Amino acid sequence: MKSSIQLSCILMLFFCFMSCDKKATIRPAITTSLSALDTISQKKPLQALKKIDSLSKYVEAINEAEIAILLFKKGEIYFLNDQYYQALKVHKQTYQLFHKLKDDYNKGRSLITLCAASLHLGKVEEAQEYALEALRISQDITNDRLCAKSYNQLFHLHLKLKDYNKALTYIKKADSVFTHLPDTISKIAIKSNMSSVYVLQKKYNRALENYQEIIQNKQYTKDPKMTVSILNNIGYTYLKAKEEKNAEKFFRGAITLNKNIKAINAAPYKGLGHMYLMLGVHDSATTYYEKALGEYKKHTNHSESIEVYDKLISIAILEEKYQRALEQQIIRDSIQQQQTIAEKNKLLSFANVTYEIKQREAELAYEKELHESNKLLFATIVLSLLLVLIVVGFWLYTTKLRSANTASKLEQRLLRAQMNPHFIFNTLAAIQNIILKGDSLQSSNYIARFSKLIRQNFDYVRKEKISLHQEIGMITNYIETQQLRFNNMFTYTIMVEKAINTREIFIPPMLLQPFVENAIEYGLKHKEEKGKLLIDISETKEGVQFVIEDNGVGRNAFSKQKEIEDEVHATDVFKERLKHRKKGEEKHFYIQDLVNDIKESIGTRVVFKLRML
Structure with a gap:
């Protein structure tokens, strides 16, 4: 996608050069074509992108205003389809173009999308700058709609920061602006946002x-789907307030309206x-969850189905x-x-369309070269750059895809290593x-702890990195769950050097668990007296050192009884994860058998280091 943005920049300069002497007005044909794309921008985004690029047939007469509006529409399609990085790049271009054209209204619209895309990417400070600039422009040109949208973006920004008082201040300002506008849907949306903060x-x-x-605004009933959404939101609000009877009334009202409109x-x-x-009526809860699940599956709504x-897994437990519970967990996975x-296929589809667009643009540049000999040199340079960008972009994309495939396989191996079936059923x-x-009370506590451990395993394994604080929290939860299994037959200590800020250090997830499991299963479990487990985390010149030590029977003693294949498998996965980081950390990893003066096994020590530079 990065090469696609670079390509857009080249095309923009190309079109500007070709139309520098033309009047910057948008022809009705282009306006009509773009308006027709509104209905397919979300349902068929790839088709919409192709349509926008097909408008390049106007290259002979295209001007800066038309270039800007075409790029603006492309950026909006990227944003509507969650391609926030691409939307951000494209709208930065449109902002510069509209600034050059002195088109403050469209410049403000670009800023609104820049703010929204930045928020989705976690760039809060940039988002605030875009929103405040959009607000200033809207006030300068006295445009109430743009002003209200700016306030609405500031609302979302402070909501993300959990600064609810400021969020309320801005959404109320947006509400006061829309009071004078004939836009019922926006007014209802603002009221709903306000309610969500409350x-x-x-x-x-x-x-x-x-x-x-x-509800008193009768206009909202003109859109039955909106009415259903509002009834459902009211039901959830009553549910939060623990007024179950009122909640049930509105939920059932929403269901009845759905049936009436056949939605x-x-x-x-x-x-x-x-x-x-919440009421503890598990049979009814299961019935309604299964009804909801049936609808989500029809529409392939994976996130809601998960x-x-x-919830169904929790009820089964x-x-x-x-x-x-195990069967449902398998389906859920x-x-x-x-x-x-x-998600990967969607990204691949966008990449394929981008590649096709680049091919068409290269052909167009070549035709231009044949018909305009006075611009032969310029067209040749553009064509060469396009070809290089296509090759580099394709190479970068395939490299990224191979890397993602390797990471996915490693993730699956890691998950299989972490979620030991014997551990699950024994617990x-x-x-x-x-x-x-x-x-x-104790059973409830352990169910909650075990459910949290399961969730942590599935959540963390899909992340590239987590904080050391999260890693310690998960391994603590795991050890205490193991203590339940073995009736506290061992004690544990986690030592973290004071100089280490665990919330600011990020590491690959679940590095410690395989070695802690080996220490318990192959060392401490077979020890007759009280066992001890030590996890020591200390600072080094280049990063952080981890030591996992136990006073169990030792690997040599245990190997006489059973081959420790699981330990070997976990070690191989661990080394692969270190190699994937490409920092040479696998060279400092070792496992040491501890012995006393008479060469008797007294435990095992695992040591590895992570570079933070």
Whole structure:
């Protein structure tokens, strides 16, 4: 995609050169063509991008204003389809063009999208600068709609920062501006945003008052789908306020309206599932979650399906239906894989379209060269640059794809190494024993801890890096779960050097767990007296050193009883992960057998270092 942005820059300069003497006005034909793209920009984004680039047939007469509006539309399509990096790059170009054309209104529109894309990419400071500049422009040209959109972006910015008071201030300003505008949908959206902040502040009555204002505005009933969304939001608000009867009324109202308009919306079913889960009525919760799941599957909504499966798995564990929980976990994981594949295919489709566009642009440049001999040298340079960009872009993309494929395979191997089936079933059995003893509080605590551990494994394994603080939290949770299995037959200590700020150091996820597992399973579990486990994290000149040490029976003693294939497998995966970082860290990794004066095994020590530079 980076090469696509560079290509857009080259084309922009090319078109500017070819049309420098033409009047900067947009012809009706181009305006009509772009308006027709509004209906397919989200449903068929690739087709829309191709259509925009096909407008290059106007190259003989195209001017800067038309170039700017074409790029603006392309940037909007990227943004609507979650291609935020591309949207950011394109809109920076459109901003410069509109600034040159002294088109303040469209310059402000570009700033609004730049702000939104920056927020999605986590660039909060840049987003604030774009929003404030858009606000200044809107006030200079006295454009209420642009002003309201600027306030709305500042609202989203402070909402992301969890500064709810400032977020409310800006959304109220947006609301005051829209009061004078005949835009009912935007007014309702603003009221809903305001209510969402009140819910986050646990001011449920204020949120419900806002929704009441929406309901009193009869215009909202003209859009049944919007009405369903509002009823559902009210239901969730009542659910947050623990007023289950009122919540149920609005959820069922949303379901009835859906049936009347023959629409499909799974949200009310999910809301009823949440409600019954809160009430402890697991059968009803399961029924409504399954209804919601059916609708999400019809529309291939992977993220919502995963969330519902997480709830169903929790219910199955609470009901001690562990086989069902395991089956549902397998389905949930397969959906997660489908989601990952779909996202990769989407990126690949965008890349293929970009490649086709580059080919057409190269052909156009070549034809221009044949017909305009006085521009032969310039056209030759442009064509050469385009060909180089195509080759480099394709090479970069294939390299990135191969790297992503390698990382995906390593992730799968890591996940299989982490989620040991024996550990899962033994832990569930331990929890079951506590339940049978009648200790509901302790069993609830261990279920929560075990569920958190499962979630951490699935969440962290898909991340490139996590903070050392998160790693320590997960390994602590894992060790304490193991203590439950073995009835506290060993103690543990985690030592972190004071100079280390665990929240600012980021490492690959789940590095410690395989060696901690080996220490417990192959060392401490077979020790007759009390075992000890030590994790020592210290600072070195180049980064951080990790030491995992136990006083178990030792690898040599245990190997007489069983081949430690799992340990070898985990070590191989660990070395591959270090090699993937390309910092030479695998050279400093070693496993040491500890012995006493008479050469008896007294434990095992694992040492490795991570470079932070």
